[in-house]
Amino acid sequence: LGDGANGKERTLAMIKPDGVSGNYTEEIKRIIVESSFSIVREMLTQLDNEKASAFYDEHSSRSFFPDLVTYMTSGPVLVMVLEKRDAVSDWRGLIGPTDAQKAKISHPHSIRALCGKDSQSNCVHGSDSTSSAEREIKFFFDDVLSGDIASQHDEL
Numbered sequence: 001l002g003d004g005a006n007g008k009e010r011t012l013a014m015i016k017p018d019g020v021s022g023n024y025t026e027e028i029k030r031i032i033v034e035s036s037f038s039i040v041r042e043m044l045t046q047l048d049n050e051k052a053s054a055f056y057d058e059h060s061s062r063s064f065f066p067d068l069v070t071y072m073t074s075g076p077v078l079v080m081v082l083e084k085r086d087a088v089s090d091w092r093g094l095i096g097p098t099d100a101q102k103a104k105i106s107h108p109h110s111i112r113a114l115c116g117k118d119s120q121s122n123c124v125h126g127s128d129s130t131s132s133a134e135r136e137i138k139f140f141f142d143d144v145l146s147g148d149i150a151s152q153h154d155e156l
């Protein structure tokens with residue numbers, strides 16, 4: 001999941017509910033591919049309260065946490081595993097600062113400047129470190145893996 005033998009790295013990207021419902025998916029994916037990332041996996045999914053809370057567990061004591069969970073469960077999200085050299089920091093650079101209002105001024109070409117609204121509704125997520133990337137990729141994509149193994153066992 002981390003650095004492969006080819007020197008590439010993986011990160012977890014997500015188009016949040018406002019990005020999906022605002023029809024930014026195709027434009028964001030075009031930016032991703034033009035920026036030399038490969039999309040290794042992708043999944044459109046609806047987060048429930050439990051899953052959104054677990055994903056953002058590091059923020060559970062923050063005052064904005066209940067609003068964050070409401071926002072993240074307000075519609076489907078598109079989660080993607082992106083791969084390239086320095087994928088974690090390059091994707092964070094592409095999305096821009098957390099507050100989309102600030103992004104529009106300081107990083108006008110960033111994705112959050114393109115489709116975000118404010119400090120909460122910022123249309124995309126990116127892992128903030130290689131260890132977060134590993135946790136977040138497993139968070140979404142190990143279910144699929146263990147499900148596959150379980151169904152193989154069922155057939156035996």
Ligand code: RTP
Pocket residue numbers: 059064068097098119120121122124125126127128
């Ligand atoms: P993300 O994890 O989604 O990529 O965002 P980030 O690293 O740029 O920012 P982080 O501090 O991890 O915050 C996670 C998400 O919580 C919402 N938030 N709302 N109302 C507020 O003041 C506030 N602050 C943060 C945002 O959706 C932010 O992306």
Ligand code: MG
Pocket residue numbers: 126128
């Ligand atoms: Mg974060």
